[in-house]
Amino acid sequence: MTPAPRRSAPAKTKSAIPQLPWRNPQPAPIVLVSGPEEVCAERAIAGVRDFLKSEDPSLEVTDVRADDYAAGTLLAVTSPSLFGEPRLVRVAGVEKCSDTFLTEAVSYLSQPQEGATVVLRHTGASVRGKKLLDAIRAGQGSGVEIACPAIKRDSDRFDFAAGEFQAAKKRIAPVALRALVSAFADDLTELAAACHQLINDVPGDVTEQVVERYYGGRVEISAFTVADTAIAGRYGEALLALRHALASGADPVPLVAAVAMKLRTMARVAGTRESSSALAARLGMKDWQVDRARRDLVGWTQATLGMAIHATARADAEVKGASRDSVFALERMITVIATRAPFAG
Structure with missing residues (x-):
């Protein structure tokens, strides 16, 4: 029996409207802010407001819920006022929009109101509102899209934090940036707040000592302190x-x-002779990560590095349930790494 042919996934429709970075948003009659990363979406929407406000301080701002929508609201809040002030309408919850909103929003695309900017926030949590999104992306309504994809990988969080300091024209040492990102690995909102605290509160450059002083109580920073001292061979300090x-x-x-x-x-x-930039590009790393790893490798051999990796793998299994004494497992791992010798005890 001949198997039925496999159905290929439908091709993703290419957007016909400009795609803008969330750090540099621009207004348009329709601004679609899509994607799950709320921190970036909030920044993008605030950026559109600030842009419009700088052009005309009399800007009228109205907030609308697409999932709790009263018929006729969109047309009412976008219509010109008596004095003709510009209008910004921020619509939240488009991924949960009511049928009434969906119908009126699609209709609005064919005749946007002059002087009005409508920002539509869709998190991508559902396919609700897809008809509206498809119409915007097809070019109806003279729109733009600001994508805010999820930031999950360490490299993405690092880039996010680096961008915060670059945007503020504030210098931060790479090792300090790594420590900061590690301290807030599970919460981008807290990471963004920490970046802004350091930007606003610290005069001059942000160093590793500054990050330690502000956020030294975070578990992740403590973890990297342990790792750094052990790998450097400072046994007593590591313990x-x-x-x-x-x-x-x-x-x-x-x-x-x-x-x-x-x-x-x-x-x-280990063992590579490429330049830091070339090796970083090949391995998908940052230049500073390569430089730091090369500094960490001073005094290590292939044998001692292999022994340390083996000890760490053993400790990983033990702290996840293979042993009843996780503290002993950690101390043995640190001893092997810091002394670069088999555990004797």
């Missing part, structure tokens, strides 16, 4: 850092993960 981290409530799992991440980077860089 003290480990005990301090545990006493502060650090979870053993991210502690091991921090060590493993650094060792993996060292292993990838």
Whole structure:
């Protein structure tokens, strides 16, 4: 029996409207802010407001809910007022929009009101409103789109934080930026707030010591402190850092993960002679990560690095349930790494 032919996935329709970065939004009659990353979406919408406000301080701003919508609202809030002030209408919840809103919004695209900017926020959490999104992307309504995709990978968070400092024309040391990103690995909103606190509160450049002073109590920073001191061979200091981290409530799992991440980077860089930029491009890393790994490799051999990686893999299994004594597992791992010798005890 001949198997039925496989159905190919429908091709993604290419957008016919300009795609703008969320850090540099521009107004248009219709501005579609799409994607799940709320921090970036809020920045984009605020940027559109600020742009319009700078052009005319009399800007009227109205907020509308697409999922709790009264018929006729969109036309009413976009229509010119007696004095003809520009209007900004921010529509939230388009991914949950009512049928009434969907019908009126699609109709509005064919005849946008002069002097009005309508910002439509769609998180992408559902396909609700797809008819409206397709129409905007097809070019109806003279729109633009600002995509705000999820920021999940470490490299994406690093780029986000670096962009915060670049936008503010504030210098931050690469190692300080890495520590900051590590401290807020699970919450982009908190990372953004931390960036702005450092930008606004710290005179001059932001150093690793500054980040440690502000956010040294975060578990992830403690984890990298443990990793850095152990890999540098400072055995006593590494054990003290480990005990301090545990006493502060650090979870053993991210502690091991921090060590493993650094060792993996060292292993990838070890033995290469390429320039930092070329190697970073080939491995999908940053130049500073390559430079830091090369500094960390001083004094290490292939044998001792392999032994450290093995000890870390063992500790990883043990802190995840293979052993009843996770503290001992951590101390043994740190001992092997910091002394670069088999555990004797």
